[in-house]
Amino acid sequence: MSNPAITRALFDQIMVPNYAPLAMIPVRGEGSRVWDQENREYIDLTGGIAVNALGHAHPELVTALTEQAKKLWHVSNYYTNEPALQLAQQIIDNTFAEKVFFANSGAEANEAALKLARRFAFDNYDKEKTEIIAFHHGFHGRTFFTVSAGGSTSYSNGFGPKPGDITHLDYNDLSALENAMSDKTCAVLLEPLQGEGGVLPIDKSFAQGVRKLCDKYNALMILDEVQTGMGRTGSLFAYMALGVIPDVLTSAKSLGAGFPISAMLTLDKFASCLTVGTHGTTFGGNPLACAVASKAFELINNETLLNGVKEKEHLIRHALEKINQQYDVFKEVRGAGLLLGAVLNDQYQDRAKDLLLASADQGLLVLAAGANVIRFAPALNISHQEIDQAMDKFKQAVKVLTK
Ligand SMILES: Cc1ncc(COP(=O)(O)O)c(C=O)c1O
Structure with missing residues (x-):
């Protein structure tokens, strides 16, 4: 009732x-x-x-949630936990990823990805390598960094000074990207299909061009798969049908199939710059969320x-x-x-x-x-x-x- x-x-x-x-x-x-x-x-x-x-x-998700609820809800990152490691292992076994970071929302996964790109450049290259390139009509969340990277100024105006050094270009315009990119670019952030921006598909050649340019300029290709990931477009992640492998991928939304959780996926060489204390979140890798997501992953990866x-x-x-x-x-x-x-x-x-x-x-x-x-x-x-x-x-x- x-x-x-x-x-x-x-x-x-x-x-x-x-x-x-x-x-x-x-x-x-x-x-x-x-x-x-x-x-x-x-x-x-x-x-x-x-x-x-x-x-x-979904009955199997209800079981996963309630079984975990009887055992352990939350422990913080002073400890790891079984469901978190199990889910991370499933992700690593089935994607390009070698390392995983868990958070709670799409915005937070993207926030982590952008910070990772900045920190990796800071640790390895010139101190001026801070530019992030993103795209008009892109959407990456509502934290101030991610909403500033998003392509709609109406969402980011009116909140004071914005995080700097973010360039916006037209989506699918490879020559604009060729002209804009330089050794100062540390990351290109894009969706493999712009969801909030109007359900705009990507050109495969654009995705592959982004990959090549990122390699040329030592910039990280960050694919925001918050909306497209976990089976939504017909492959486990959309990148799998594009013939490109990103350096960093963010997942949320369907990852928990209704329970809030997000993940940033990356490779060892990039992950290593986020040393102890550089980044974190209280709830990231929460056992309840990971237990549900682990079952969802098993059911969706089918x-x-x-x-x-x-x-x-x-x-x-x-x-x-x-x-x-x-x-x-x-x-x-x-x-x-x-x-x-x-x-x-x-x-x-x-x-x-x-x-x-x-x-x-x-x-x-x-x-x-x-x-x-x-x-x-x-x-x-x-x-x-x-x-x-x-x-x-x-x-x-x-x-x-x-x-
Ligand atoms: C592509 C993309 N990235 C990020 C986000 C933000 O996710 P959240 O609302 O969980 O922070 C969304 C939400 O619509 C999205 O579609």
């Missing part, structure tokens, strides 16, 4: 107004379904913004599940094409795997939020990425039947929008 004293109006009374949540309050979830306080059912194509990779209340992501991408794309044939609302559908963006055409500019709300009225939860893109990031194990039902609801929402 939900608590009737808890209302959406209470949010406006007692919460810092930096979010604008929907009117309904979800109270329960199971797989790709969510129920609100009135017991109204929704199909969830948001995955908690690409987090709930295995849906809500060929059948990952192949299913591609199949489901085709189903959604096909359904969106059919909707578009009838209502002519989108100029394109882009993205990869189960991170897809339907871009509104000129007639429906700035109406993504309206379509999101119309979808919720139909019992369907979707995301926006900016004012003109509807984003879909469902659980990777959503069923074909649920996708069909969701697309029927979405069609009704589009119908309402176009009336």
